[in-house]
Amino acid sequence: MRVLVVEDDVSLGGVVQRGLSEDGHAVDLERTLAGARRACAINAYHLVVLDLGLPDGDGLTLCRELHESEHPPRVLVLTARDTTGDKVLGLDAGADDYLTKPFDFAELGARVRALLRRPENARAPLLKVADIELDPAAHTVRRSGVMVPLTAREFALLHFLMDRAGDVVTRTELLEAVWDANYDGLSNVVDVHVANVRRKLELPGKPAPIDTVRGVGYRFG
Ligand code: CA
Numbered sequence: 001m002r003v004l005v006v007e008d009d010v011s012l013g014g015v016v017q018r019g020l021s022e023d024g025h026a027v028d029l030e031r032t033l034a035g036a037r038r039a040c041a042i043n044a045y046h047l048v049v050l051d052l053g054l055p056d057g058d059g060l061t062l063c064r065e066l067h068e069s070e071h072p073p074r075v076l077v078l079t080a081r082d083t084t085g086d087k088v089l090g091l092d093a094g095a096d097d098y099l100t101k102p103f104d105f106a107e108l109g110a111r112v113r114a115l116l117r118r119p120e121n122a123r124a125p126l127l128k129v130a131d132i133e134l135d136p137a138a139h140t141v142r143r144s145g146v147m148v149p150l151t152a153r154e155f156a157l158l159h160f161l162m163d164r165a166g167d168v169v170t171r172t173e174l175l176e177a178v179w180d181a182n183y184d185g186l187s188n189v190v191d192v193h194v195a196n197v198r199r200k201l202e203l204p205g206k207p208a209p210i211d212t213v214r215g216v217g218y219r220f221g
Contacts, residue, residue, distance in 0.1 A: 001046040001116050001156075002177070003027045006036040006062070007078065008054050012101075016049060016078075019105045020112060024152020026180045033057045040066065045073040047115060049108075052079040052090070060093045067094025074115045078103070127162045129221050130209060132201065134162050143201055153178060154197050157190075161210065161220040170217040194218055 003025045007013035013029050021027045028043065030036040033056045040048070040062075048066060052059035059077065066072050074097075077090045082100040090098050097111050117137070127134040131144045139155060141148040150158065156178045161169060171190045179189070194210060201208035211219045 001025050002043060003047045003049065003112075004036065004039055004043070004045045004073075005029045005049045006031075006033075006054065006059065007049070007051040008032065009051070015105065016108065019109060020049075021180070022152075023109055023112070024156050025112075026156070026176070026178055028180050031055070033059070033062055036062055037065075040069075040073075044071060047074040047076065047112065049076045049078055049112070050095070052077060052081060060089065063090070063093040063095055076108075076111060076115060078108070127159070127165075129162055129165045131206075132162070132209070134159060141201075143203060146203075148200050150197065150200060154193055154200070157193050158197050158201075158220075161218060165221040166219070168213045168216055168219045174217065 003020055005013055005016050005020070005027060007016060007029070008031045010031070013031065017027045017029045025047075028039055028045075030039050031054075033054050036048070036050075036054075039045075048062075050059045050063060059079070063075050063077065066075060072094070075095045076097045076099060077095040078099050078101065079086070079090075080101045087098050096115055099108060099111060125136075127136070133142045134140075134155075136159060141150055141155065141158060157174060160174060160177045174190045178193075198208040198210055201210075209221055213219055
């Protein structure tokens, strides 16, 4: 899933970004309201983790704007304000959940999973191409009925490819969807992950149906 973290505390923002990214999400980080607005105008996020005390304004303003947008993302408010009145304000502004600082990352992770499992997101249909079946809600992949164990990142990659089965998907599209907008790691990270997914999907005499389109990217199916 694509997640935006809005947090002006640099080290906390980094911790949240890394943690959610290790859970297999593509996570962008913004430190201001203005930056968050720009990011939301460009990307369709499933979830926004939102700090309220931001240098250029109150996160609740963004929360209200998102709530009124055409495809509102889930919003998890993360804040030091911990009175009941504050929580009511946050929930009234359209927040789906509310976590006060300091918090355990394990709890944040669990709440994010719960939010992303809610029906609006879990309704995603089972994807089936030839003998490969991917269940977005259960997070499982089967080939010819046999479970294929994938890491969170490999699952997200295969999900994206299967969603677009038959189309050529570029490396840049994969990087943006499965990693994040500013990913600056190894340039061959996509190829390495595709190779791993292929290897795991292989059955004797049956290669994985992921074609390399030279100089462009990949095609599933
Ligand atoms: Ca803050």
